[in-house]
Amino acid sequence: MLWKVRCSVDRIGDFRIGFIRYVRAAGLDYRTPYALRHTYAAFSIAAGVSLFALARRMGTSVEQIDRTYGHLLPDAADHERGLLDAFDAREAVGAESFRRGLGAGE
Numbered sequence: 001m002l003w004k005v006r007c008s009v010d011r012i013g014d015f016r017i018g019f020i021r022y023v024r025a026a027g028l029d030y031r032t033p034y035a036l037r038h039t040y041a042a043f044s045i046a047a048g049v050s051l052f053a054l055a056r057r058m059g060t061s062v063e064q065i066d067r068t069y070g071h072l073l074p075d076a077a078d079h080e081r082g083l084l085d086a087f088d089a090r091e092a093v094g095a096e097s098f099r100r101g102l103g104a105g106e
Contacts, residue, residue: 041065045072 023030037058044054055062 041069042072045069 006016022032041058044057044089045051049057051062051065055065058065
């Protein structure tokens with residue numbers, strides 16, 4: 001859920017009241033805006049967002065994201081192996097096509 005909250009530095013209390021109202025309207029138990037940062041990070045990781053992209057979006061380092069949320073990536077090594085295997089298979093097909101192309105001209 002996205003919303004636009006109008007507040008100024010001298011009216012930060014208005015932001016808190018608005019935030020609480022939106023949290024209740026969403027049917028959630030009270031939580032701080034900072035807690036939602038963790039929810040955003042966890043959901044982003046579950047959706048497959050790269051740690052690099054997530055770190056940039058959240059204004060922190062990949063190392064900090066890994067330290068804080070790395071436990072949410074237990075299958076990361078399997079996922080990476082799958083990506084590399086798929087790349088290798090594509091490269092093998094491309095190399096075979098290239099070799100056949102070289103042999104055709106002889």
